[in-house]
Amino acid sequence: MSDAPGRDFIRQIIFEDLESGKHDEIVTRFPPEPNGYLHIGHVMSICLNFGVGVENDGRTFLRYDDTNPGKEKQEYVDAIERDVHWLGFDWGDRLTHASDYFERLYESAEKLIELGVAYVDDLSAEEIREYRGTLTEPGKNSPYRDRSVEENLDLFRRMRAGEFEDGTHVLRAKIDMASPNMNMRDPTIYRIRHLDHQRTGDTWCIYPMYDYAHGLSDAYEGITHSLCTLEFEDHRPLYDWFLDQLQPEHRPRQIEFSRLNLAYTITSKRKLGLLIENNVVSGWDDPRMPTIAGMRRRGYPALALRDFVKRAGVTKKDKLIEMGALENCVREDLGDIAERRMAVLRPLKVVLTNYPEGQVEMMEAMNHPNNPDMGTREIPFSRELWIEQDDFMEEAPRKFFRLKPGGEVRLRFGYIIKCEEVVKDADGNVTELHCTYDPETRSGAGSSDRKVKGTIHWVSAAHGIRATVRLYDRLFTVPDPNGVDDFMDILNPDSLETVAAFLEPTLADVTGNDPVQFERLGYFCPDSKDHTVENPVFNRIVTLRDSWAKIEKQAMSGS
RNA sequence: UGGGGGAUCGUCUAGUGGUAGGACUGCGGACUCUGACUCCGCCAACGGGGGUUCGAAUCCCUCUCCCCCAGCCA
Numbered sequence: 124m125s126d127a128p129g130r131d132f133i134r135q136i137i138f139e140d141l142e143s144g145k146h147d148e149i150v151t152r153f154p155p156e157p158n159g160y161l162h163i164g165h166v167m168s169i170c171l172n173f174g175v176g177v178e179n180d181g182r183t184f185l186r187y188d189d190t191n192p193g194k195e196k197q198e199y200v201d202a203i204e205r206d207v208h209w210l211g212f213d214w215g216d217r218l219t220h221a222s223d224y225f226e227r228l229y230e231s232a233e234k235l236i237e238l239g240v241a242y243v244d245d246l247s248a249e250e251i252r253e254y255r256g257t258l259t260e261p262g263k264n265s266p267y268r269d270r271s272v273e274e275n276l277d278l279f280r281r282m283r284a285g286e287f288e289d290g291t292h293v294l295r296a297k298i299d300m301a302s303p304n305m306n307m308r309d310p311t312i313y314r315i316r317h318l319d320h321q322r323t324g325d326t327w328c329i330y331p332m333y334d335y336a337h338g339l340s341d342a343y344e345g346i347t348h349s350l351c352t353l354e355f356e357d358h359r360p361l362y363d364w365f366l367d368q369l370q371p372e373h374r375p376r377q378i379e380f381s382r383l384n385l386a387y388t389i390t391s392k393r394k395l396g397l398l399i400e401n402n403v404v405s406g407w408d409d410p411r412m413p414t415i416a417g418m419r420r421r422g423y424p425a426l427a428l429r430d431f432v433k434r435a436g437v438t439k440k441d442k443l444i445e446m447g448a449l450e451n452c453v454r455e456d457l458g459d460i461a462e463r464r465m466a467v468l469r470p471l472k473v474v475l476t477n478y479p480e481g482q483v484e485m486m487e488a489m490n491h492p493n494n495p496d497m498g499t500r501e502i503p504f505s506r507e508l509w510i511e512q513d514d515f516m517e518e519a520p521r522k523f524f525r526l527k528p529g530g531e532v533r534l535r536f537g538y539i540i541k542c543e544e545v546v547k548d549a550d551g552n553v554t555e556l557h558c559t560y561d562p563e564t565r566s567g568a569g570s571s572d573r574k575v576k577g578t579i580h581w582v583s584a585a586h587g588i589r590a591t592v593r594l595y596d597r598l599f600t601v602p603d604p605n606g607v608d609d610f611m612d613i614l615n616p617d618s619l620e621t622v623a624a625f626l627e628p629t630l631a632d633v634t635g636n637d638p639v640q641f642e643r644l645g646y647f648c649p650d651s652k653d654h655t656v657e658n659p660v661f662n663r664i665v666t667l668r669d670s671w672a673k674i675e676k677q678a679m680s681g682s
Numbered sequence: 683u684g685g686g687g688g689a690u691c692g693u694c695u696a697g698u699g700g701u702a703g704g705a706c707u708g709c710g711g712a713c714u715c716u717g718a719c720u721c722c723g724c725c726a727a728c729g730g731g732g733g734u735u736c737g738a739a740u741c742c743c744u745c746u747c748c749c750c751c752a753g754c755c756a
Contacts (some may be wrong), residue, residue, distance in 0.1 A: 131695095156756050187726065191755060248754055259684045293754055303685040305752050314754035333756050353740050354750055379689085381749090438688090441749055445693050448706050458719065465716095470722055493719065524717065531713055566715065578715045643716045671717045673708095680714045 131437035133378055137175060143206060144163060145346045149181030151633045153207070153214075154221075154337070156188045157321075160208045160407040160414040161206045163449075166267060167383040167432045170393040172350055173212035185214035189222045190336045192320035198440035200321075202407070206415040211423050217344075221336045222322045224343055229283065231339060231369050232294060232312060239298050240368055241312060242268055244543050248290060254300070255308050259613060261301035264306045268297060282315055285328045289315050296330075298364065306361045306415040310334055338362040342371035349377045374423045383435055385595040388606050388631045398598070403614060410650075410662050411618050421595065422638050422648035422664035423449075429455040443603060445542050453665050457638050459645045461499060462490040465535065466579040466626045466641040468592055468663075470509040472555045472584065475540060478506040483583075486566060488536040500629050504537050507584040511643075514579040515556060518543060524577035526556070533578040539564040580642045587625030588661035592647065594672035624661075631661030632656055638664055 130138065135332035140146045152173040155161060161169075171289055176183035185207060189195050207214070221228075229390065235241035244267045256262030270278075271529065282292050294313040300306055312335045340350045349362075356379045367376055382390075389395065398404045398412070407414050410421035424592045431452040435444055465488075484504045491497040510526070519527040526532045531541045537560075563571035596618050604610050630639070634656065638648040645666040652658040 188756065251753075255752055290754065311754050357751060440688055442694070445707070448694065449708060480698070492716075535715060631756070643718070667718050669717070
């Protein structure tokens with residue numbers, strides 16, 4: 124690890140705190156609320172918090188911020204643990220919950236009352252809002268603000284005892300109703316919720332608010348650096364205020380960084396939930412979702428995700444990162460590790476008229492062009508083959524290196540073939556190509572060193588495996604859907620395309636969901652939910668870079 | 683017309699008074715039994731205006747733009 128460049132502003136602060144002796148151990152925490160699935164934005168936070176811990180031989184807690192029963196579910200708790208582990212991080216025995224501290228938090232709240240800096244308010248939610256004032260006008264004090272310590276204590280204990288209905292009382296911090304910072308205008312500390320909590324059951328009917336519970340939980344765990352996103356910046360004075368009042372043994376410091384936004388995607392848990400409710404996607408782990416579960420199912424490697432957020436960096440500037448940056452990381456990782464296979468997504472029949480009927484040759488194919496250690500496999504070659512519809516053009520432009528009438532092309536790991544005849548149906552659609560092959564040009568062993576410009580992939584018609592392949596695209600049509608209220612209007616109708624494909628036979632019995640490259644097409648993996656040996660279902664993780672597509676695009680816009 | 687933050691190539695990011703660098707994208711080329719990979723090259727930025735200084739992205743003044751905050755959500 125070298126210094127200065129490469130160290131973001133948070134790591135710089137931590138470095139200095141270690142240098143100066145302010146801390147001799149770094150303790151961080153990743154504190155999700157279990158009210159939804161983790162998404163790409165959380166990957167950033169996870170990598171930062173756990174990364175900083177690992178880099179400094181420190182400790183990192185996975186702490187559930189479960190202070191709001193009703194919104195939180197065990198399903199989400201389980202998903203979060205799975206996702207963090209999958210990303211490659213481990214919290215050891217440091218799995219905690221804000222709810223672990225409910226008793227301590229309660230006691231501290233009584234202490235705030237005794238200190239005279241907290242009071243029970245009888246105002247309704249609506250009245251509190253009215254009393255709060257606006258961004259430009261100060262608020263005014265609640266008529267209940269000056270109750271005695273005894274009265275407050277009595278009321279608060281009765282709140283806990285369940286004597287009051289939801290919404291009738293809250294405990295508030297007594298700070299400053301005229302503060303220019305809205306968070307300091309006597310924020311609520313406890314509210315009444317006669318609701319079972321997923322962990323504490325019916326033990327409590329009052330629950331602490333985030334601002335109160337969070338800083339103290341940090342303190343209880345000895346967190347040194349409490350890293351959160353920018354929108355909590357003006358909560359920091361309140362975070363510090365609680366610590367000032369209660370003087371816990373450890374004093375954590377909150378530092379804020381900017382969220383990571385990905386172009387053409389949303390990360391609001393609420394909106395993601397709506398996509399599911401409206402059946403736009405199949406669930407939290409739909410491969411189009413920006414959730415960790417979705418990206419995992421899509422086939423994005425954990426390493427690629429980690430690399431991506433590392434490259435995005437930690438700053439305080441709003442980010443809207445291009446999709447291409449993520450895709451680049453995915454390709455970069457997969458390029459080295461994914462074995463190559465052949466598959467035809469949109470089949471067109473080719474008949475080799477001079478190839479003996481019934482003959483089958485086994486062709487040797489490299490599993491990876493740049494890494495012989497990954498071995499070879501054998502693929503059957505026969506008289507009738509599938510090739511990609513896109514690999515044939517009847518009237519081809521000059522730069523088209525694939526098959527055209529009278530033209531030649533190499534079949535990858537096979538022979539050079541020549542297109543002799545185009546067979547069409549009554550409507551003029553091309554249904555079949557009659558070609559001849561050159562026996563001297565067998566891959567590897569060929570006696571001819573003849574070269575042709577194009578090489579295309581293929582699958583033997585008699586041996587190909589039928590499979591469903593799902594092709595994914597962005598979910599939205601605009602770069603920043605976060606800003607759009609009715610996001611149903613900007614959905615990409617083509618975010619999922621399903622095709623019936625033919626796969627080379629070596630793909631017949633894959634069971635895991637290891638990624639492979641379908642040569643010339645992209646990276647694919649068996650779908651973790653729907654794939655079976657009987658009914659193979661593959662997801663396209665990401666396409667390959669396609670410079671031909673660019674040429675085509677230019678030609679289209681140019682003419 | 684309150685408060686808190688932020689502005690560097692299209693995108694992300696380095697830089698802390700001394701040649702504005704990297705990554706992604708884009709463009710051009712080499713190579714190629716994947717139009718992939720790899721390699722080479724190119725385009726491209728300090729929000730505006732003043733000031734201090736031999737010298738400013740960096741310091742000062744000023745303006746502009748963007749984001750966040752009025753939950754008994756986190």
